Amino acid sequence: MNIVVCLKQVPDTNEVKIDAKTGTLIREGVPSIINPDDKNALEEALRLKDTDGAHVTVVSMGPPQAEKALRESLAMGADEAILVSDRAFAGADTLATSNALVAAIKKLDYDVIFAGRQAIDGDTAQVGPEIAELLNIPQITYVEKVDIIPGGLKIQKAWEDGYENIEVKTPVLLTAIKELNEPRYMNIKNIYEMYANKEVKVWSADDIGANKELLGLKGSPTKVKKSMTKEAKGQAELVELPPKEAAQFVVSKLKENHFI
Amino acid sequence: MSIADYKGVWVFAEQRDGELQKIALELLGEGSRIATKLGMELTAVLLSGDKTDDLVKELVAYGADKVIVAESPLLTHFSTDGYAKVICELANERKPSIIFVGATYLGRDLGPRISARLTTGLVADCTSLDIDPENSNLMMTRPAFGGNLMATIVCGDHRPQMATVRPGVFEKLEKDVNRTCPVEKVTVNLTAADIRTNTTEVIKVAQVLADIADANIIVSGGRGVGAKENFAVLETLAELLGGVVGGSRAAVEAGWVDKSLQVGQTGKTVRPNVYIACGISGQIQHLAGMSESDYIIAINKDASAPIMQVANLAIAGDYAKILPEMIAKITEIQAK
Numbered sequence: 001m002n003i004v005v006c007l008k009q010v011p012d013t014n015e016v017k018i019d020a021k022t023g024t025l026i027r028e029g030v031p032s033i034i035n036p037d038d039k040n041a042l043e044e045a046l047r048l049k050d051t052d053g054a055h056v057t058v059v060s061m062g063p064p065q066a067e068k069a070l071r072e073s074l075a076m077g078a079d080e081a082i083l084v085s086d087r088a089f090a091g092a093d094t095l096a097t098s099n100a101l102v103a104a105i106k107k108l109d110y111d112v113i114f115a116g117r118q119a120i121d122g123d124t125a126q127v128g129p130e131i132a133e134l135l136n137i138p139q140i141t142y143v144e145k146v147d148i149i150p151g152g153l154k155i156q157k158a159w160e161d162g163y164e165n166i167e168v169k170t171p172v173l174l175t176a177i178k179e180l181n182e183p184r185y186m187n188i189k190n191i192y193e194m195y196a197n198k199e200v201k202v203w204s205a206d207d208i209g210a211n212k213e214l215l216g217l218k219g220s221p222t223k224v225k226k227s228m229t230k231e232a233k234g235q236a237e238l239v240e241l242p243p244k245e246a247a248q249f250v251v252s253k254l255k256e257n258h259f260i
Numbered sequence: 261m262s263i264a265d266y267k268g269v270w271v272f273a274e275q276r277d278g279e280l281q282k283i284a285l286e287l288l289g290e291g292s293r294i295a296t297k298l299g300m301e302l303t304a305v306l307l308s309g310d311k312t313d314d315l316v317k318e319l320v321a322y323g324a325d326k327v328i329v330a331e332s333p334l335l336t337h338f339s340t341d342g343y344a345k346v347i348c349e350l351a352n353e354r355k356p357s358i359i360f361v362g363a364t365y366l367g368r369d370l371g372p373r374i375s376a377r378l379t380t381g382l383v384a385d386c387t388s389l390d391i392d393p394e395n396s397n398l399m400m401t402r403p404a405f406g407g408n409l410m411a412t413i414v415c416g417d418h419r420p421q422m423a424t425v426r427p428g429v430f431e432k433l434e435k436d437v438n439r440t441c442p443v444e445k446v447t448v449n450l451t452a453a454d455i456r457t458n459t460t461e462v463i464k465v466a467q468v469l470a471d472i473a474d475a476n477i478i479v480s481g482g483r484g485v486g487a488k489e490n491f492a493v494l495e496t497l498a499e500l501l502g503g504v505v506g507g508s509r510a511a512v513e514a515g516w517v518d519k520s521l522q523v524g525q526t527g528k529t530v531r532p533n534v535y536i537a538c539g540i541s542g543q544i545q546h547l548a549g550m551s552e553s554d555y556i557i558a559i560n561k562d563a564s565a566p567i568m569q570v571a572n573l574a575i576a577g578d579y580a581k582i583l584p585e586m587i588a589k590i591t592e593i594q595a596k
Contacts, residue, residue: 120526123403123526129376130373141368160365161464164459164462165463168456221418224411237572237573238563239576243578246582246585248585253557253573254501259555260501
């Protein structure tokens with residue numbers, strides 16, 4: 001079984017701060033991590049490698065420094081890692097991103113494509129389904145359990161109010177959620193292997209033979225018109241009192257507004 | 261075909277097990293405002309198995325100018341393949357200018373599949389929608405970078421313009437049972453072979469946890485609460501007020517609060533009557549999910565924390581000391 005895992009390097013948004021004066025993001029010193037849902041996707045692929053000998057290829061689109069995330073995935077046990085990187089990809093929205101990843105994936109053998117449900121820096125959850133559509137293969141999102149059955153997979157998919165069991169033939173695209181598994185750490189043997197025998201391949205737009213009209217800003221139907229920091233209400237009534245008095249004041253306000 | 265030929269605002273009317281989801285009505289509420297601005301018709305698109313009459317009545321009463329109904333046994337249960345095929349064929353034939361979809365588990369699965377097939381854009385989790393007076397483009401505003409920034413996005417050169425919206429962000433209109441509108445049942449061109457997934461079982465898990473998006477009062481805790489057991493006092497206060505407990509992302513990631521109770525950009529969007537934030541600093545990602553609450557009380561040791569800026573009432577102090585006093589006081593009042 002050949003598995004392709006789509007992975008994104010993201011800034012750890014828990015650490016992102018806003019410059020109050022300029023209203024821009026402070027990126028300095030913000031660590032980059034493998035997007036959490038993508039790590040669950042990778043873990044599931046590696047689990048299928050452990051149990052069924054699957055071959056795991058990790059693909060990421062991003063700037064050159066995203067190589068670090070791919071190295072980490074090799075150190076976790078992935079067999080191959082490909083960084084799809086080119087200036088032509090800059091400014092891509094989810095559709096243009098999907099077009100680039102699809103062009104790369106088409107050069108690979110795949111039975112299962114794993115992606116994370118969504119990335120923490122964009123939260124769109126769109127790239128997975130868009131890749132599935134562009135490859136014309138079925139998709140199952142919010143995957144919380146994967147079992148191999150003859151001819152395909154049995155998937156448990158999460159819903160807001162429960163879950164659904166679905167059988168599907170491969171090829172198929174699955175998007176992983178946190179509940180799917182507990183990602184492993186890098187291991188020493190794999191770290192050694194990574195430096196000794198493995199490399200992160202870098203593919204350009206030409207390497208993947210992608211139509212440049214469909215890439216980057218040019219290939220993006222959506223465009224950012226403006227961005228701003230969220231405005232605060234700024235109407236707070238600040239109260240600094242000893243606990244008992246503070247509590248009484250809050251309760252009096254709740255009463256005054258008929259909440260109790 | 262030029263962009264000016266695309267007309268009308270469509271709302272995907274999500275139903276599950278024959279029950280219309282509240283997001284469908286909320287989208288009609290906002291869709292109605294947008295359609296009026298554009299001078300266009302608001303159409304609800306309903307895909308279902310059978311017995312759609314009651315659902316159609318709801319859609320009409322909540323603002324649809326037209327309802328398109330696609331009925332087929334193959335649409336009783338949601339499948340990405342089946343739903344995407346029916347909607348894309350309708351959209352290709354009728355060319356709506358805008359399609360709104362709920363940012364639910366279903367909508368987040370279906371929306372991008374449709375937009376990719378129609379080679380158009382999709383903007384996820386919009387928190388405000390408007391029309392650009394200059395060119396009539398839809399302006400879609402959403403939080404970006406975990407809610408740290410708000411971005412306004414347009415899809416100027418492609419149609420339809422597509423957006424998803426989370427439940428609880430917009431309000432439905434007043435129900436008007438006297439409204440009437442045309443209802444069109446369309447022929448469904450779908451075979452079992454079109455659907456490449458086979459659902460073998462659907463299990464509902466009893467909702468032991470209340471849906472915080474429906475709560476009128478939320479007592480929410482963050483990193484400053486410090487430990488799982490410290491949430492007990494929040495529970496007691498919530499129970500006393502007839503509310504529920506919620507948590508920030510930090511509290512959920514620490515394992516103190518269930519994920520289904522997370523408030524914020526990556527959790528639920530809530531707009532209760534009262535939101536009491538305990539030990540929550542108020543990262544913008546959290547504020548994005550609760551700043552529309554009617555009355556916000558923030559209790560935090562740090563008087564300069566961002567949550568204090570959005571609060572109606574900002575209490576500089578320790579929740580662990582103040583909440584027990586509040587509980588005592590409210591118990592006393594209620595005993596009278």
